[in-house]
Amino acid sequence: MTAAFELVGGRVVLGGREVLRGIDFTLGASEFVAVLGANGSGKSTLVRTLVGLLPLSGGTLRVFGEESFRDRARIGYVPQRLTSATGVPATVREVVLSGRTPRLSRLRPVGAADRAAATAAVAAVGLADRAGDRVASLSGGQQQRVLIARALASEPDALVLDEPTAGVDAESQEAFGETLRLLKERGVAVLLVSHHLGALAELVDRVVVVSAGEVSYDGPVPPGGMPDDDHHHPGVPGDGLWGLR
């Protein structure tokens, strides 16, 4: 199977500064990869580049084998921050259903299959009982789950999540882990950017550590320890990077 993402020698310049400095990164089909790194390491830039939000200044990016990838609905993207703080109310169902929009042609109305996919996505994040509620009335963690459900509604082949568990309540953390387990079973490729893997570590096939715009580690989750990049400088495995918290 073709890899979801294959970035070779990726360079990205933001505001005159080279944030990614020749990164190689691959997310295989059905692979679950966690990207770790300190704040400012470039991991968010990497993710935004992969989903097509930032242009490369060097290197090549193949998405599902294509350099000029068009069918972006195959990728579900969950951004880091909530951008849903808009003025007009919207229900959970409406926001999740909007995840189908890229898949629909302009004049075709929303059909039964779209509604079913949205309902399944809402259920997958454990919010079935809140589907008719205003998104703004949910907790931060629940709102984050709405964004995940929106990404799932398009039934993507790859899911990219940028720090989805930052500041999320325990119940939502648990629901989130359950969702990811389900996706992994279905063979969806998952790219998870995170500070703490916690219980998710067992789902992860491979860990990539980004530091100063370069990959400093790319391999399996080391046994007996989980990554802890908040307290150590990532980059040199063996210097305590994988130490227990």
Added chain:
Amino acid sequence: MTLLSLEFMRRALIAAALVGVTAPAIGTFLVQRRLALMGDGIGHVALTGVGLSLLLGTAPLPTAVVLAVAGAVAIELLRERGGATGDVALALLFYGGIAGGVLLTNVSDAATTTTLVSYLFGSVSTVTGGDLWVITALALLVLGVVAVFGRELFSVCYDEEVARASGLPVRLLNLLIAVTAALTVALAMRVVGLLLVSALMVVPVAAMQQVARSFRATLLGSLVIGVAVSVGGLVAAYYLDLAPGAAIVLLAIGVFAVTSVAGRAR
């Protein structure tokens, strides 16, 4: 009924109803994007169009449409660039629009500043048969855009970054919102006036926000409020001898006050 036996009032009522349904339709998306004041900015620029038409002797409405669309595209491109420069550039466009309108009107022999006032605050009773056709065509165009592109506009207004990542033509859709807003400003110009048009785009939506849970209910409800206050305000203005544009807007604000109390009580 004496009201409907008057030709000019029949035209005025139709024009008001069309504006009432159109302005909140695009206004809902502007509010969602937190661009509630965009209509205002476009209105300022459209005033230069009015001044230009008075100077050149062309029809005011089509000239205002052209200027409003040009202004809206400029505003959107400046907004896209973002940052403080964009902010200042927007201000320049706003004030330049008003000043340009006043200046051109004064230069032209045809009219005085009094003429300008009728465009600033509306003069729905002077809507001609020709105006009504243009207003109808513009209203159908705006409602058509909302019907066909509504789903994509929702995605872009709700979360522009994810919309872009999912492959939607974000820039095109943003320009579409701007142009549609410009058409709405132009068609509402004769009814509520360029300075009050933004109120009709925003206030019915704000009123529905207080009580609605869904986007759909907000959109549809604001159309109902829009038509009700436009027609109601015009009728009230006729019987009480008030300025129609102002009556419409104040009635809309009254509805907002009511729904906002109702929303809090829930």
